[in-house]
Amino acid sequence: MPTPRTAFPQVEEHEATGALAEAYTSMRGTLRVPWVMFAARCMARFGDYVPAAWEAARPVFGTVGLERASDEIRALAALPEPPPRVEVPDDVRAAVRALHYGNAKYLLLITAWSEGLHGRSSGGHDDGSWDTTALPGGAPADMPELTLVDPRTAGDDVLTLLDRIVDDHLHHGPASDFRVLAAWPEHLAALHHQVLAPVVRTVDYDLRARDLLHRARAIVGAFPTPAGLSPAQAGEVVDDTQRAALVAMLSMFQRFILDVTMDTTRLAQALDGPEEGLRSPYPTTSGKL
Amino acid sequence: MPTPRTAFPQVEEHEATGALAEAYTSMRGTLRVPWVMFAARCMARFGDYVPAAWEAARPVFGTVGLERASDEIRALAALPEPPPRVEVPDDVRAAVRALHYGNAKYLLLITAWSEGLHGRSSGGHDDGSWDTTALPGGAPADMPELTLVDPRTAGDDVLTLLDRIVDDHLHHGPASDFRVLAAWPEHLAALHHQVLAPVVRTVDYDLRARDLLHRARAIVGAFPTPAGLSPAQAGEVVDDTQRAALVAMLSMFQRFILDVTMDTTRLAQALDGPEEGLRSPYPTTSGKL
Numbered sequence: 001m002p003t004p005r006t007a008f009p010q011v012e013e014h015e016a017t018g019a020l021a022e023a024y025t026s027m028r029g030t031l032r033v034p035w036v037m038f039a040a041r042c043m044a045r046f047g048d049y050v051p052a053a054w055e056a057a058r059p060v061f062g063t064v065g066l067e068r069a070s071d072e073i074r075a076l077a078a079l080p081e082p083p084p085r086v087e088v089p090d091d092v093r094a095a096v097r098a099l100h101y102g103n104a105k106y107l108l109l110i111t112a113w114s115e116g117l118h119g120r121s122s123g124g125h126d127d128g129s130w131d132t133t134a135l136p137g138g139a140p141a142d143m144p145e146l147t148l149v150d151p152r153t154a155g156d157d158v159l160t161l162l163d164r165i166v167d168d169h170l171h172h173g174p175a176s177d178f179r180v181l182a183a184w185p186e187h188l189a190a191l192h193h194q195v196l197a198p199v200v201r202t203v204d205y206d207l208r209a210r211d212l213l214h215r216a217r218a219i220v221g222a223f224p225t226p227a228g229l230s231p232a233q234a235g236e237v238v239d240d241t242q243r244a245a246l247v248a249m250l251s252m253f254q255r256f257i258l259d260v261t262m263d264t265t266r267l268a269q270a271l272d273g274p275e276e277g278l279r280s281p282y283p284t285t286s287g288k289l
Numbered sequence: 290m291p292t293p294r295t296a297f298p299q300v301e302e303h304e305a306t307g308a309l310a311e312a313y314t315s316m317r318g319t320l321r322v323p324w325v326m327f328a329a330r331c332m333a334r335f336g337d338y339v340p341a342a343w344e345a346a347r348p349v350f351g352t353v354g355l356e357r358a359s360d361e362i363r364a365l366a367a368l369p370e371p372p373p374r375v376e377v378p379d380d381v382r383a384a385v386r387a388l389h390y391g392n393a394k395y396l397l398l399i400t401a402w403s404e405g406l407h408g409r410s411s412g413g414h415d416d417g418s419w420d421t422t423a424l425p426g427g428a429p430a431d432m433p434e435l436t437l438v439d440p441r442t443a444g445d446d447v448l449t450l451l452d453r454i455v456d457d458h459l460h461h462g463p464a465s466d467f468r469v470l471a472a473w474p475e476h477l478a479a480l481h482h483q484v485l486a487p488v489v490r491t492v493d494y495d496l497r498a499r500d501l502l503h504r505a506r507a508i509v510g511a512f513p514t515p516a517g518l519s520p521a522q523a524g525e526v527v528d529d530t531q532r533a534a535l536v537a538m539l540s541m542f543q544r545f546i547l548d549v550t551m552d553t554t555r556l557a558q559a560l561d562g563p564e565e566g567l568r569s570p571y572p573t574t575s576g577k578l
Contacts, residue, residue: 003408003520004408004520004521004524004532005407005408005520008533008536009529009530009532009533010533042533042537045530045533046530046534118294118459118461119292119293119294119452120456163408167409170407172407172536172537172540203496203499206495206496206499207492207495207496210492210495231292231293231294232293235293240298241298241334241335243293243298244297244298244299244331244334244534244538245335245533245534245537245538247297247461247541248331248461248534248537248538248540248541249533249534249537251461251537251540251541251544252536252537252540252541255540255544
């Protein structure tokens with residue numbers, strides 16, 4: 001029986017239709033990632049914000065500059081003490097790499113959307129330094145498909161594990177990352193127990209979230225065009241109450257995605273090594289692009 | 290011209306009717322404070338959550354135990370370095386004291402509501418140690434009335450000042466505290482410049498917010514009865530989308546009220562001294578009760 005946390009209200013990818021489905025598809029293709037972030041799925045309940053906000057973000061998020069900025073985020077997302085090394089099957093490792101790759105981008109996206117809807121800058125001060133070269137669309141060829149466990153059909157052991165991970169983070173629901181890894185409950189349990197639980201919400205963790213936030217805000221401020229909607233722009237697609245809800249959603253998910261970015265970075269370090277785990281699994285400098 | 294931040298969507302006290310107006314009045318009377326928190330005014334846009342959640346909280350929040358717990362919060366809310374001393378007129382000092390008194394209580398209220406709607410404990414493990422003696426209702430006789438500046442009629446200088454305070458905190462709108470103190474713009478500007486701006490969002494500030502959060506959660510866990518609604522209880526008065534919005538609102542305001550609790554504690558220290566500013570301006574041990 002799913003709890004209200006494991007089944008938090010959202011529009012899942014297979015449930016989206018019309019402009020929302022198109023936005024989901026465009027988001028995945030432009031970011032070159034195999035899932036739509038939890039934040040977007042939750043915000044999709046509030047009017048037409050998500051498709052409109054994605055249209056604002058799309059130009060910047062399809063550039064080589066964004067890929068470089070994401071590399072910088074990943075390199076900054078590690079805690080002072082590296083995690084223990086953990087062995088997992090290749091499909092678990094591939095899933096972690098894909099999530100690790102995507103979270104840095106979603107952190108920049110949520111930051112831009114949050115800054116914009118808070119009435120602050122989400123970019124637009126173009127000094128020519130941003131690399132606006134277009135990235136090819138679509139996920140890299142060797143990136144796995146990801147499937148999120150459905151809480152409505154998951155077993156009690158999986159739901160209990162997801163609930164524990166949610167509570168350890170003081171989150172409101174399970175990140176996509178944990179719903180993906182819940183396909184391998186014993187490995188997720190081991191990774192959480194050995195790699196994440198010892199550090200989540202410690203002083204080092206909270207301080208690194210703080211550093212990452214400030215860096216993400218600085219990167220967003222240097223975007224060549226605004227990637228978020230201002231309150232007035234949002235007002236064209238949502239009413240005042242929906243806008244208030246979206247501001248709160250963005251505030252909540254700003255911290256949430258900081259956390260999962262640090263989490264998947266740490267998982268990548270546990271699987272691939274403390275230095276290798278900080279690098280992009282799909283670097284723009286490789287033939288993979 | 291108010292910005293979307295200075296005029297964030299909410300139900301102001303004079304706009305409330307019916308069960309919401311009754312809840313606002315009961316909240317002020319039970320907590321013995323002269324205003325309804327910003328969080329409640331914003332959440333009042335989402336179904337009948339606020340009146341129902343207040344009914345859950347009211348028994349605990351009308352006890353001497355709650356007054357003692359608030360004393361503990363205030364004593365913990367100071368930063369390592371005390372602020373400079375600042376001189377202000379008596380009416381400004383009285384307003385700061387009333388806000389300082391109330392914020393510690395509202396921090397516990399938002400924490401209980403947030404824990405509950407996140408599906409965690411908001412109390413109910415009664416071991417007999419909570420002092421359930423009833424507090425007398427109504428604000429202490431010498432507590433001032435407070436008036437919040439209306440952004441729709443405020444001057445541009447006041448709106449600019451409120452916007453700066455919002456941005457320095459990375460908040461979504463001005464706390465009631467700053468809308469009250471905006472009646473004296475030159476004093477609010479001086480207090481912000483000298484007392485708050487140098488510390489807001491510094492490492493010390495963010496770490497103290499973290500400590501306060503953990504202490505507030507521990508206090509709430511020790512409440513004799515649950516003071517928040519569980520997701521299922523909330524589901525009786527709001528729909529799923531409203532519930533999701535409220536979870537996000539509570540996440541956002543959890544941090545927000547930690548911040549303003551530290552802010553008014555620091556303002557009280559600046560006006561009344563580093564030690565005196567940590568004590569309740571309306572202590573239960575005095576004849577004022």
